[in-house]
Amino acid sequence: MNQALLSKIPPKPRRIKFYSTIILVFGIIISSAMFSGFSVIDIISNLRFAFRLIDSMFFPPAWDYADNVIKPLLQTVQMAIVGSFFGAVIAFPVALIAAGNFIKIKWLNQITRIFLNFFRTIPALVLASLFVSIFGLGSFAGILALTIFSFGLISKMTYESIEAIDYGQVEAIISLGGNRFNIFRYAILPQVLPQFISYTLYAFEVNIRAAAVLGYVGAGGIGQYYEIFLSLRRFEFVGIIVMISFGAVLLIDFISSSIRRRLV
Amino acid sequence: MIKFVNVNKTYPNGTVALVDVNLEIQEGEFVAILGLSGAGKSTMLRTLNQIIDVTSGNIIFNNVDVNTYEMYGDNIEKEIARQKELNPEFDETKLNLKEIDITKIKGKKLRKMRSNIGMIFQNFNIIKRMSVIQNVLSGRISYNPTWRTIFGFFPKKDKEIALQALDRVDIIEKTYHRASDLSGGQMQRVAIARSLAQNAKILLADEPVASLDPITTFEVMRFLKKISVEDGITMIANLHHVDLALEYATRIVGVKEGKIVYDIQIKGKNKKDIIKDLEIVYGRPISHDDFVGEE
Ligand SMILES: Nc1ncnc2c1ncn2[C@@H]1O[C@H](COP(=O)(O)OP(=O)(O)OP(=O)(O)O)[C@@H](O)[C@H]1O
Numbered sequence: 001m002n003q004a005l006l007s008k009i010p011p012k013p014r015r016i017k018f019y020s021t022i023i024l025v026f027g028i029i030i031s032s033a034m035f036s037g038f039s040v041i042d043i044i045s046n047l048r049f050a051f052r053l054i055d056s057m058f059f060p061p062a063w064d065y066a067d068n069v070i071k072p073l074l075q076t077v078q079m080a081i082v083g084s085f086f087g088a089v090i091a092f093p094v095a096l097i098a099a100g101n102f103i104k105i106k107w108l109n110q111i112t113r114i115f116l117n118f119f120r121t122i123p124a125l126v127l128a129s130l131f132v133s134i135f136g137l138g139s140f141a142g143i144l145a146l147t148i149f150s151f152g153l154i155s156k157m158t159y160e161s162i163e164a165i166d167y168g169q170v171e172a173i174i175s176l177g178g179n180r181f182n183i184f185r186y187a188i189l190p191q192v193l194p195q196f197i198s199y200t201l202y203a204f205e206v207n208i209r210a211a212a213v214l215g216y217v218g219a220g221g222i223g224q225y226y227e228i229f230l231s232l233r234r235f236e237f238v239g240i241i242v243m244i245s246f247g248a249v250l251l252i253d254f255i256s257s258s259i260r261r262r263l264v
Numbered sequence: 265m266i267k268f269v270n271v272n273k274t275y276p277n278g279t280v281a282l283v284d285v286n287l288e289i290q291e292g293e294f295v296a297i298l299g300l301s302g303a304g305k306s307t308m309l310r311t312l313n314q315i316i317d318v319t320s321g322n323i324i325f326n327n328v329d330v331n332t333y334e335m336y337g338d339n340i341e342k343e344i345a346r347q348k349e350l351n352p353e354f355d356e357t358k359l360n361l362k363e364i365d366i367t368k369i370k371g372k373k374l375r376k377m378r379s380n381i382g383m384i385f386q387n388f389n390i391i392k393r394m395s396v397i398q399n400v401l402s403g404r405i406s407y408n409p410t411w412r413t414i415f416g417f418f419p420k421k422d423k424e425i426a427l428q429a430l431d432r433v434d435i436i437e438k439t440y441h442r443a444s445d446l447s448g449g450q451m452q453r454v455a456i457a458r459s460l461a462q463n464a465k466i467l468l469a470d471e472p473v474a475s476l477d478p479i480t481t482f483e484v485m486r487f488l489k490k491i492s493v494e495d496g497i498t499m500i501a502n503l504h505h506v507d508l509a510l511e512y513a514t515r516i517v518g519v520k521e522g523k524i525v526y527d528i529q530i531k532g533k534n535k536k537d538i539i540k541d542l543e544i545v546y547g548r549p550i551s552h553d554d555f556v557g558e559e
């Protein structure tokens with residue numbers, strides 16, 4: 001390398017920041033593990049119980065019982081579908097109110113966002129137990145819980161997409177003499193609809209998993225069977241439910257995510 | 265006629281964009297606004313349809329029917345004839361023509377006023393995920409009840425208007441194409457068709473050709489000129505190229521630091537003199553970069 005070129009090269013950046021970040025991250029992980037009582041020794045010493053459990057769950061699979069799994073599984077999927085659908089229906093208008101480029105009232109945007117984040121922080125399982133205590137046992141409470149849960153998820157992502165649209169198209173509709181509904185229909189909807197559908201499908205995928213455990217608190221679906229068979233220690237039945245649910249989740253994820261990929 | 269009266273604009277962050285702008289534009293003029301980047305050209309256009317509000321001053325349009333907020337402009341007879349063509353029951357005795365200051369009106373009245381004023385953007389701002397015809401039909405939104413526009417049920421008459429507009433900019437063969445599949449020049453022609461469907465009497469063009477290649481640039485400029493001449497549409501265009509202004513405009517207005525520093529009718533003037541005068545606007549001699557080049 002010649003001298004002229006060497007003199008032009010800027011000094012090599014120091015990597016102190018990079019290394020200190022790595023050390024910090026590992027420090028946090030290790031100290032969290034220690035505080036929460038995580039112990040590798042415990043895992044190893046209990047490993048044989050785990051193997052015994054797996055053995056009784058899956059070897060051999062309780063195929064005879066499979067028929068009985070289908071109905072609650074379908075109910076779980078239906079709960080997830082209905083919950084995602086209603087969640088999405090409420091999410092869109094609320095996302096519009098939260099979006100600062102559609103409703104230009106700052107305090108209203110902020111309040112709506114706080115409201116959204118509030119719902120987003122409550123786990124679906126907690127929502128479900130609350131609704132069970134209000135509406136009684138059954139899938140209605142579960143559907144309500146999933147509705148609220150998907151609403152929080154979809155509305156947050158949707159309002160962020162609305163804020164990221166190309167505002168020029170909004171200006172074009174304004175310049176045509178359009179009102180707020182026209183702006184929504186012609187400038188915002190075409191730009192965010194594919195993303196919105198994609199978020200709804202994503203919420204549906206998450207809901208399928210969430211719905212599977214809601215039965216635990218009596219909110220319908222396949223979860224209540226887990227509860228029953230675990231307490232009866234019928235691990236072979238638990239095993240077959242896990243296997244079939246796993247297959248169903250995999251299939252639904254595959255279909256849903258391939259649709260999503262095509263949308264955006 | 266459009267009249268800026270002592271218009272000032274200071275943005276909320278303190279940037280002064282327009283300083284005491286006074287300007288009168290007659291119907292059918294093709295005004296090219298020239299000036300350096302940041303001079304205030306876009307601000308000036310956008311105050312005209314109140315996408316940006318003014319800090320002080322008035323922007324006045326003459327002969328606006330206060331029942332419908334339809335603009336009749338300088339050539340009342342011609343506009344009455346056009347209205348009769350659109351609506352056989354049109355009753356001209358009901359007209360109540362007044363001067364309207366667009367900076368003083370709000371809500372529905374403002375939206376009605378805006379529907380008289382078309383706008384063409386540098387990056388077209390057509391709706392990419394809709395078809396060409398839907399885009400042009402969106403020019404009719406202010407003439408239809410909201411529910412119709414939401415469902416996209418436009419009357420047959422509007423479809424005819426949209427197709428005619430597409431035909432005038434020579435792009436009718438793309439009627440059912442998705443707008444995102446068009447080239448830049450074609451997108452800009454769709455935007456022009458949308459303004460025609462809107463029945464714009466004034467067209468604001470904010471650097472309409474800045475994202476186009478030279479050949480398409482001339483094509484789009486020719487269409488703007490054509491509708492200006494044939495329909496008497498008042499054209500106000502921010503341009504970056506001096507030769508485009510000299511070739512297509514009838515008048516050049518120079519803006520510098522928010523003030524109008526130059527204003528000339530091109531007809532009968534020596535182009536070389538104008539180019540020399542433009543040094544006032546740009547604060548430097550005009551160079552090759554200020555020209556698109558030969559057509
Ligand atoms: N929304 C805004 N908020 C604050 N300042 C702005 C805003 N829009 C424009 N300005 C400022 O106002 C001045 C005039 O801007 P304007 O966009 O009108 O210039 P222009 O002549 O159109 O420039 P260009 O040729 O680059 O488009 C500039 O200093 C610009 O930075």
Ligand SMILES: [Mg+2]
Nearest residue numbers: 305306307502
């Ligand atoms: Mg500009």
